[in-house]
Structures are given as C-alpha cells and as structure tokens.
Amino acid sequence: MNIFKNIIFSIVLAFTLSSCASLHAFGIVLTLKYDGKAVIEKEKDVIQFLENVMRNSDNYAMTAFNRRAISYKVRKTESTTHSFYVIYDITDNTYNTLSFSATSKQAVSEGAWAINTKSDIDSYINYLEGNNIWEVEEIIIDNGIDTLFTIRNVLSKVLHGITYYYNSKVNNNDYHDNCNSALWETIVGYD
Numbered sequence: 001m002n003i004f005k006n007i008i009f010s011i012v013l014a015f016t017l018s019s020c021a022s023l024h025a026f027g028i029v030l031t032l033k034y035d036g037k038a039v040i041e042k043e044k045d046v047i048q049f050l051e052n053v054m055r056n057s058d059n060y061a062m063t064a065f066n067r068r069a070i071s072y073k074v075r076k077t078e079s080t081t082h083s084f085y086v087i088y089d090i091t092d093n094t095y096n097t098l099s100f101s102a103t104s105k106q107a108v109s110e111g112a113w114a115i116n117t118k119s120d121i122d123s124y125i126n127y128l129e130g131n132n133i134w135e136v137e138e139i140i141i142d143n144g145i146d147t148l149f150t151i152r153n154v155l156s157k158v159l160h161g162i163t164y165y166y167n168s169k170v171n172n173n174d175y176h177d178n179c180n181s182a183l184w185e186t187i188v189g190y191d
Helices: 002-016 020-031 036-041 043-055 117-127 148-158 179-186
Strands: 060-068 081-089 096-104 108-117 137-139 164-165
Touching: 043 096, 043 148, 060 117, 060 148, 081 117, 081 148, 081 179, 096 117, 096 179, 108 148, 137 179, 148 179
Parallel strands: none
Antiparallel strands: 060 081, 060 137, 081 096, 096 108, 108 164
C-alpha cells in the first residue's frame, strides 16, 4: 500500500512542481531512509530544550540560514530550499540547529520541530569550514534575531501541532507549514 501511495504522490507532485531539479529532488526523497517516528519521539526533548532557551534567553543568540534541501547534489531552487535556525549558547560556545520537518514522505504529513538533524548539522559544519557545497546562506535580519520572542513563537507552533505541507504557498493556511514558512512565521527581529 505504501508503494502505491508513493506512486500516486509522485504523479501528483510531478504536475505540481515545475522544474526538473524538483522532480530529481523528489526522487531522492523517495529513496532516502527516513524515520519520521524518531522525529516525533524526540519532540519532548525539543520542547525541553526550547523552554530552557526561553528561561535563559540572555545566554543564547540565534541566526537563520537556508540551504539545499535534500542533498548537496540537488540544485538549490525555490522548491528545493530548506530553512533552519542555529541557536548559540554563548556561555560555552556550543550550538544546536532547529528546523521544522515532515514526519513522512508525503506532500501533507504530521510536522515536527527537530534539533540537530544530520543534514542541518552537516551543511552548517560544511559552511563553517568554507567548503559550502550545500549552498548555505545566512538570512540577514536587521538588528539581529530576538531569541526570546522567536523561541516563544516556535514553542507555540510546537504546542499547536502544525501540519507539514510541502508547498505551503499553494495552501496558505495557518495550520500548514513547510520548513521555510515555519521559519518566516516564527522569526522575530529586534526593533
């Protein structure tokens, strides 16, 4: 039954997406091993981490980035771009990544926020080392990101169970996000 769902989804997505890169990216998604249950199970850890950041927001700073979504081998286009936060603990010079993700390989699925996903970490380390094959770019916010209010917005989305929707622009709905719209709807800059 899952194979049949993937075939149907592939056909529907083929008509939805406009570029060859997008179709190639979707082909890679179907072949990747992905366990969305692990993302859901770790959501309690994400909530605890975010609550700790809120309680101690003066000890944290945030930046936001976008990159190639699925693999450094897939060209970065509008439909193959992924956005994520980096949260720096300025007291011990460590960082964690944070992003919104689907929990299954479907256009619409349960969504969950995740910390330190392999692709976010790999792409960020690659960016820091200067070999930017993931095409990571910082999202510049005038005066910087307000950590307290941004994390408060993320927690609100976590607690309201937002659904992942691959192409959130098509379905402009407060209860559907993808990784990009989730970031833009939660980010708060300093005045």
